[in-house]
Amino acid sequence: MAVGQFYLSCLVLGSLGSMCILLTIYWVQYWRGGFAWDGSVLMFNWHPVLMVAGMVVIYSAASLVYRLPRSWVGPKLPWKLLHAALHLMAFILTVLGLVAVFSFHNHNKITNLYSLHSWLGIATVFLFACQWFLGFAVFLLPWASMWLRSLLKPIHVFFGASILSLAIASVISGLNEKLFFSLKNDTNKYSSLPSEAVFANSLGMLVVVFGLLVLYILLASSWKRPEPGILTDRQPLLHAGE
DSSP states (O other): OOHHHHHHHHHHHHHHHHHHHHHHHHHHHHTSOOOOSSSSHHHHTHHHHHHIIIIIIIHHHHHTGGGSGGGGSSOSHHHHHHHHHHHHHHHHHHHHHHHHHHHHHHHTTOOSSOSHHHHHHHHHHHHHHHHHHHHIIIIISTTSOHHHHHHHHHHHHHHHHHHHHHHHHHHHHHHHHHHHHHSOSTTSOGGGOOHHHHHHHHHHHHHHHHHHHHHHHHHOGGGSOOOTTTHHHHHHHHHHTO
């Protein structure tokens, strides 16, 4: 597949990812009262924004680093560092998102980790932490042998895509749960599809579309980093797009 098509797809994904973050900010700013860091419900509003930004958008960007044709040639270490740094940024935002929701719950004496959304979300974050530390220890540090890296690489790739899928499921269930909790009075029921429900449902669908496109690029064999023996066959394609 032409390099130009790949970068066009990246441009589309970048636009969709930015829209996911901006529309989440707009939702909580316009319908949920904005942001604060004081234990109130306004502190909770950081949770969906940070989770969408960290666990979905920046996580996806980190996962796609090795699909960039520029990463197919030359030293691999700079791309490893970029991959690890973006994942670390995603993890930091995710932790801040967890701090926001746990602080809100504790401040208002709300039970933690009782819903399916919370179980799914905390399992996703746990797997993400394990994935990052495994990747850092085995694939970034120089001590691991090639046979160990070859053994763990398919597992690392599988869990990378699985964590993104779980993150999308967590976002969707979280949006749905928030709407059920917030839109429950007689004049503004979720079942009557008020404007906030339509907007948030559309946001959820946008996150799904974004995630599916990212997974497609991750799984498409034509966009995977070539193995060393195949690299020379793809180099003309890379130079053709320059």
